[in-house]
Amino acid sequence: xxxxxxxxxxxxxxxxxxxxxxxxxxxxxxxxxxxxxxxxxxxxxxxxxxxxxxxxxxxxxxxxxxxxxxxxxxxxxxxxxxxxxxxxxxxxxxxxxxxxxxxxxxxxxxxxxxxxxxxxxxxxxxxxxxxxxxxxxxxxxxxxxxxxxxxxxxxxxxxxxxxxxxxxxxxxxxxxxxxxxxxxxxxxxxxxxxxxxxxxxxxxxxxxxxxxxxxxxxxxxxxxxxxxxxxxxxxxxxxxxxxxxxxxxxxxxxxxxxxxxxxxxxxxxxxxxxxxxxxxxxxxxxxxxxxxxxxxxxxxxxxxxxxxxxxxxxxxxxxxxxxxxxxxxxxxxxxxxxxxxxxxxxxxxxxxxxxxxxxxxxxxxxxxxxxxxxxxxx
Ligand SMILES: NC(=O)c1ccc[n+]([C@@H]2O[C@H](COP(=O)([O-])OP(=O)(O)OC[C@H]3O[C@@H](n4cnc5c(N)ncnc54)[C@H](O)[C@@H]3O)[C@@H](O)[C@H]2O)c1
Ligand SMILES: [Zn+2]
Numbered sequence: 001x002x003x004x005x006x007x008x009x010x011x012x013x014x015x016x017x018x019x020x021x022x023x024x025x026x027x028x029x030x031x032x033x034x035x036x037x038x039x040x041x042x043x044x045x046x047x048x049x050x051x052x053x054x055x056x057x058x059x060x061x062x063x064x065x066x067x068x069x070x071x072x073x074x075x076x077x078x079x080x081x082x083x084x085x086x087x088x089x090x091x092x093x094x095x096x097x098x099x100x101x102x103x104x105x106x107x108x109x110x111x112x113x114x115x116x117x118x119x120x121x122x123x124x125x126x127x128x129x130x131x132x133x134x135x136x137x138x139x140x141x142x143x144x145x146x147x148x149x150x151x152x153x154x155x156x157x158x159x160x161x162x163x164x165x166x167x168x169x170x171x172x173x174x175x176x177x178x179x180x181x182x183x184x185x186x187x188x189x190x191x192x193x194x195x196x197x198x199x200x201x202x203x204x205x206x207x208x209x210x211x212x213x214x215x216x217x218x219x220x221x222x223x224x225x226x227x228x229x230x231x232x233x234x235x236x237x238x239x240x241x242x243x244x245x246x247x248x249x250x251x252x253x254x255x256x257x258x259x260x261x262x263x264x265x266x267x268x269x270x271x272x273x274x275x276x277x278x279x280x281x282x283x284x285x286x287x288x289x290x291x292x293x294x295x296x297x298x299x300x301x302x303x304x305x306x307x308x309x310x311x312x313x314x315x316x317x318x319x320x321x322x323x324x325x326x327x328x329x330x331x332x333x334x335x336x337x338x339x340x341x342x343x344x345x346x347x348x349x350x351x352x353x354x355x356x357x358x359x360x361x362x363x364x365x366x367x368x369x370x371x372x373x374x375x376x377x378x
Contacts, residue, residue: 144194193278282315
């Protein structure tokens with residue numbers, strides 16, 4: 001896994017096409033220290049007054065590298081360091097970012113840079129959306145999950161004691177900068193959690209990508225840099241496409257919740273922090289595949305392929321052993337803001353998803369089947 005021989009791919013660039021709110025995603029190695037890229041992303045003197053928001057885990061690892069590049073451009077930098085953890089993704093944490101911006105007298109055309117995983121990105125992005133009614137911000141995601149999912153698409157939020165991500169805004173960044181080198185320090189469990197979202201894209205919208213993942217899952221888990229680069233690129237491409245079609249989740253974007261209805265139930269009943277989000281989603285995808293199979297939408301071999309890939313990515317596959325009622329209640333609560341009816345993301349083939357309600361009895365049966373170990377596979 002050593003860093004020698006790290007790829008030097010041509011800088012890969014994608015675009016999230018949202019009219020005058022369009023923005024680039026840059027994917028590559030050593031981008032944190034790439035002064036010429038930063039010079040391009042921060043073209044005006046006003047934009048070079050900036051707040052670097054990070055946490056006390058990621059900051060010590062990467063803030064200095066980024067600052068050195070920004071210093072070369074003569075940037076004036078204020079660093080805001082948050083405590084690490086989902087439990088700090090709160091209105092209080094949001095307040096800390098705002099306090100830091102105020103104290104540094106940031107202006108409306110200053111830039112906020114969010115350096116960290118999805119927690120930092122969500123919280124700093126929400127603060128950017130509110131500060132002086134909106135200041136430019138750049139996402140620099142450092143977890144696999146944030147690189148393939150949360151940093152792209154403009155959903156920002158903090159949690160409320162009564163519900164996760166309940167206070168937030170749709171607010172698009174100016175750019176997303178993905179430095180693949182940051183993945184080298186990520187814990188194995190976090191890498192697996194990110195893989196859940198990667199697998200999700202294959203299941204719902206790209207059969208060829210799913211097949212590619214089956215071939216390369218071991219290489220990805222051992223952090224082969226070129227494979228990681230390709231996976232991140234493809235996921236961002238798919239997410240950018242969905243977001244461009246449906247920025248505010250009126251339709252297609254809901255398919256990205258594959259595995260999440262069940263996953264959220266596991267997270268909330270277990271108590272947040274027990275299972276990582278990606279772990280709950282991995283297990284949720286097993287349940288959703290089981291349900292799709294039971295309803296005759298996909299065949300057993302397709303279901304098994306999904307189960308195998310989830311397991312190969314080091315994710316838990318056995319759903320917690322609670323009565324179905326517990327899940328159903330948690331899922332109804334999760335969806336309360338909508339019509340009250342639980343709508344499930346199901347597969348009708350590998351790479352093809354849709355949304356529909358399902359009767360509780362079929363759901364209970366799928367839950368039960370997913371509480372045991374995976375069936376022996378030929
Ligand atoms: N906005 C969206 O569309 C969206 C989508 C999915 C998830 N999310 C949110 O994202 C959050 C989860 O994000 P996450 O999985 O990135 O968790 P996270 O931000 O908590 O990061 C996981 C852990 O890894 C550490 N870390 C981050 N980068 C590291 C690195 N390069 N090396 C070593 N350690 C590193 C973090 O400090 C943290 O301890 C949740 O709050 C979820 O609600 C948002
Ligand atoms: Zn997710």
